[in-house]
Amino acid sequence: MSTFLVNLSGLVLMALIVWWFWLSSKGRATQHSGGVIDIMVDHGVYEPAVIKTAAGATLQLRFERRDASPCAEQVVFHGLDVSETLAIGEVTTVTLTPTQPGTYRFTCQMQMYQGTLIVE
Numbered sequence: 001m002s003t004f005l006v007n008l009s010g011l012v013l014m015a016l017i018v019w020w021f022w023l024s025s026k027g028r029a030t031q032h033s034g035g036v037i038d039i040m041v042d043h044g045v046y047e048p049a050v051i052k053t054a055a056g057a058t059l060q061l062r063f064e065r066r067d068a069s070p071c072a073e074q075v076v077f078h079g080l081d082v083s084e085t086l087a088i089g090e091v092t093t094v095t096l097t098p099t100q101p102g103t104y105r106f107t108c109q110m111q112m113y114q115g116t117l118i119v120e
């Protein structure tokens with residue numbers, strides 16, 4: 001009986017951890033109508049990774065690359081024909097004016113870094 005309880009509490013803990021990570025990555029969609037947004041590039045994630053904006057508004061995405069690994073060096077906006085090389089330790093501004101509503105992914109060239117741009 002006691003091992004069952006230990007296993008159960010382990011499962012509950014795992015579920016909480018998964019839930020917390022899921023919320024922390026998916027729950028931070030920030031709503032914008034254009035403007036300047038700072039995005040941190042570190043530890044394999046864009047932060048924030050989900051950006052919502054309005055169609056026709058101009059966004060200035062300021063990518064601050066802290067990750068020195070070659071993986072992080074490029075950001076590619078799929079479906080928008082935009083890509084940019086990010087310098088280590090610097091802020092690189094990507095200016096976009098998406099006109100078509102939709103969901104666009106932005107990733108590194110190997111697609112390990114994953115982000116989503118939602119245009120409404």
Ligand SMILES: [Cu+2]
Pocket residue numbers: 070071072108109110111112113
């Ligand atoms: Cu990569």
